[in-house]
Amino acid sequence: NAGVTQTPKFQVLKTGQSMTLQCAQDMNHNSMYWYRQDPGMGLRLIYYSASEGTTDKGEVPNGYNVSRLNKREFSLRLESAAPSQTSVYFCASSALAGASRETQYFGPGTRLLVL
């Protein structure tokens, strides 16, 4: 049971390039989330998917798109990377959509540097 996995672990992009961050979970969870972590700002929610087939914007969605490919996978796409998107990106999942008491389980993160 690997939990939440993310690829790649580290990526360097040039301004304007595109890339997709991949996330998969093997816990049969319904809900999945993408966060970004910046120094002194904690984690901020970019997008989330309450259940397969649905996605919604979080706190900082601009410049990103997501795809809930199936129940296991939730990808984050940067269409035209900007230096302001340099960050550490975390994917998370939780069991029940809309169940606030559920624990979110986090992946190991993707470190992205945009030059």
Added chain:
Amino acid sequence: AQSVTQLGSHVSVSEGALVLLRCNYSSSVPPYLFWYVQYPNQGLQLLLKYTTGATLVKGINGFEAEFKKSETSFHLTKPSAHMSDAAEYFCAVRDAGGTSYGKLTFGQGTILTVHP
């Protein structure tokens, strides 16, 4: 809107000393509260959470936290620090109801350093 404030971005203690990491929140509805720990170059791991019931919550690695509604606080404590406790700690809050779909609001994080 929810918000979380962690007092002190850095806390330094000696090995064996009390650890106290402060967290205050604001929420218009009863909150669910969480503490996560992040070791260097790793993801976040749940330490403990408060949902309902007993306001003193015990977590992993000897940590505990007490929900004080009157003070809107959820401070994290450990009686005796260990070198392995050095990490960054995040407090987070979530609405107990509504259509928040589990969205967490995180504090800014507190880096705990433990000196020998």
